[in-house]
Amino acid sequence: xxxxxxxxxxxxxxxxxxESEEYEPSANRRGQTGRGRNSDVGTAPAKAPVTxxxxxxxxxxxxxxxxxxxxxxxxxxxxxxxxxxxxVVTAVIRLKIWNKGVRNEVDPSLQSKFSxxxxxxxxxxxxxxxxxxxxxxxxxxxxxxxxxxxxDLTETGLAAQIEQLGEKALGxxxxxxxxxFPESQVTCLNPKYETESIEDLEDIFNxxxxxxALSLDNYESLxxxxxxxxxxxxxxxxxxxxxxxDLDKVDIITIMxxxxxxxxxxxxxxxxxxxxxxxxxxxxxxxxxLIRDAYPHIRIVFLSxxxxxxxxxxxxxxxxxxxxxxxxxxxxxxxxxxxxxxxMSVSFLDNYYGSVNDSNYKEYLTDNMHLNADGRTxxxxxxxxxxxxxxxxxxxxxxxxxxx
Numbered sequence: 001x002x003x004x005x006x007x008x009x010x011x012x013x014x015x016x017x018x019e020s021e022e023y024e025p026s027a028n029r030r031g032q033t034g035r036g037r038n039s040d041v042g043t044a045p046a047k048a049p050v051t052x053x054x055x056x057x058x059x060x061x062x063x064x065x066x067x068x069x070x071x072x073x074x075x076x077x078x079x080x081x082x083x084x085x086x087x088v089v090t091a092v093i094r095l096k097i098w099n100k101g102v103r104n105e106v107d108p109s110l111q112s113k114f115s116x117x118x119x120x121x122x123x124x125x126x127x128x129x130x131x132x133x134x135x136x137x138x139x140x141x142x143x144x145x146x147x148x149x150x151x152d153l154t155e156t157g158l159a160a161q162i163e164q165l166g167e168k169a170l171g172x173x174x175x176x177x178x179x180x181f182p183e184s185q186v187t188c189l190n191p192k193y194e195t196e197s198i199e200d201l202e203d204i205f206n207x208x209x210x211x212x213a214l215s216l217d218n219y220e221s222l223x224x225x226x227x228x229x230x231x232x233x234x235x236x237x238x239x240x241x242x243x244x245x246d247l248d249k250v251d252i253i254t255i256m257x258x259x260x261x262x263x264x265x266x267x268x269x270x271x272x273x274x275x276x277x278x279x280x281x282x283x284x285x286x287x288x289x290l291i292r293d294a295y296p297h298i299r300i301v302f303l304s305x306x307x308x309x310x311x312x313x314x315x316x317x318x319x320x321x322x323x324x325x326x327x328x329x330x331x332x333x334x335x336x337x338x339x340x341x342x343x344m345s346v347s348f349l350d351n352y353y354g355s356v357n358d359s360n361y362k363e364y365l366t367d368n369m370h371l372n373a374d375g376r377t378x379x380x381x382x383x384x385x386x387x388x389x390x391x392x393x394x395x396x397x398x399x400x401x402x403x404x
Contacts (some may be wrong), residue, residue: 083166214294259306307361
């Protein structure tokens with residue numbers, strides 16, 4: 001190979017052939033495959049590929065510098081880093097805003113109204129049970145139950161306040177009759193009536209036996225046992241009310257007891273025999289049946305017990321919602337009463353949440369469970385609003401709807 005100048009070289013044919021010797025076997029193999037023409041036929045020699053030496057030689061011709069491959073510019077890397085940093089900063093800012101939250105301003109006039117859910121369940125009589133009945137212009141309510149009605153027989157009593165507020169709201173005459181008995185309860189003490197003790201005898205003032213007397217319109221047995229309380233006119237007053245009431249004119253029988261069943265540890269329900277009289281719901285079911293069968297035109301409304309606290313033997317108080325006295329907490333009595341009323345198509349007025357609850361009981365109770373005058377006003381207001389006015393809207397537990 002001869003050099004003509006520093007920049008130009010003359011390549012000898014022998015040199016090129018020498019460089020391509022290593023590729024001859026492959027060229028010969030092509031001739032030996034039997035495909036196409038025989039190898040002894042003159043053919044043009046195969047073009048030898050450029051080897052590493054050839055590349056080096058070519059590099060010499062270009063000034064001794066190999067061609068540089070393309071790379072990613074540095075500004076592209078910087079741009080990617082900036083995008084990632086911006087995304088991280090945005091995520092951090094949004095996370096801080098989310099953790100902080102946004103203040104939700106609520107109209108103060110609505111805050112108290114919806115802070116407690118009131119579980120009233122109003123059931124109206126079907127038209128078939130009122131067929132042929134004419135309105136006499138007077139709404140007559142007969143009250144059965146225990147302490148909530150019997151504690152006060154004056155104008156500040158529960159029955160009297162229902163009458164006053166009812167007339168104010170309806171603009172018509174409302175007559176409310178009180179036939180309640182002190183310290184009575186829903187549940188029967190014994191499966192059948194016993195006379196061995198005074199406690200057994202007074203079982204007759206509990207709900208089932210009063211409903212039974214109503215269904216027969218015979219009150220002699222009640223009158224006999226009332227003789228045990230000659231100094232307490234409440235017993236004889238209630239019996240006289242029952243004897244003198246015209247049940248054909250009664251529109252509503254309302255029933256309310258306090259938490260005496262709970263305090264006495266009465267069983268709530270017997271799942272094997274739902275009508276058992278010595279259970280809270282069994283006595284209810286039987287009483288409702290007796291009244292409904294005898295007086296189908298009368299609407300029955302059950303007023304639930306209010307919130308209360310149990311007084312222990314050491315004088316301490318515990319919450320009735322969480323204290324189990326042997327057969328459940330007070331809220332379990334409430335729940336089973338609610339379900340039983342729904343099953344028996346009886347209206348249920350929720351006094352536990354809707355009238356006297358855990359947030360206002362100190363304002364409405366004289367002690368741990370008995371209503372004061374304001375507490376009776378609250379329940380009367382609730383009753384008139386939902387039962388007499390038949391308002392569809394939820395009752396506000398934190399204010400009065402009718403009373404002022």
